[in-house]
Amino acid sequence: MYSNILVALSLEHGISEPALAAARALLSEGGKITAAHIHEPPNRQIMYYMDEGIAxxxxxxxxxxxxxxxxxxxxxxxxxxxxxxxxxxxxxxxNKHGIDCIVLASHKPGMKDF
Incomplete structure (x- = not known):
C-alpha cells in the first residue's frame, strides 16, 4: 500500500475514473492522492504566429x-x-513531493494518435 499517490491525467482523453479507482485501491489509510495534468505550452517558435494571450x-x-x-x-x-x-x-x-506510487491514466488511441 502507498501513502502518497500521483495520478497523471490527460484532460484531452476524457475518462479518469479507472485511474482514480486504481489509486484508491492502492492507498493506505490516511494517505493522499494528487491528480496531475501536464499542460504543454505552445512552442516558442509557434508563439510568434499566435494571437497575444493565447498561451x-x-x-x-x-x-x-x-x-x-x-x-x-x-x-x-x-x-x-x-x-x-x-x-x-x-x-x-x-521526486520533489515524496510520491511513492504513480498511476498513469490510459486511453484508447484514436486516428490522430497514429
Whole structure:
C-alpha cells in the first residue's frame, strides 16, 4: 500500500475514473492522492504566429478542465504542471513531493494518435 499517490491525467482523453479507482485501491489509510495534468505550452517558435494571450487562455482552460474533472473528488487534490516533457515533469514532481506510487491514466488511441 502507498501513502502518497500521483495520478497523471490527460484532460484531452476524457475518462479518469479507472485511474482514480486504481489509486484508491492502492492507498493506505490516511494517505493522499494528487491528480496531475501536464499542460504543454505552445512552442516558442509557434508563439510568434499566435494571437497575444493565447498561451494564458490555454492554461486557464486547462485549469478549468482539471477542476471540472475533479469536482466530485473531494479527497483528491490537484496540480497543473507546465512542461514540454510530460514524463520528466511527472518524475520531477514525484521526486520533489515524496510520491511513492504513480498511476498513469490510459486511453484508447484514436486516428490522430497514429
Amino acid at each position: 494564458e487562455k490555454s492554461l486557464e482552460k486547462a485549469k478549468a478542465s482539471l477542476a471540472e474533472r475533479l469536482k466530485d473528488e473531494a479527497e483528491v487534490s490537484s496540480v497543473l504542471i507546465e512542461s514540454q516533457s510530460a514524463g520528466r515533469a511527472i518524475t520531477e514532481y514525484a
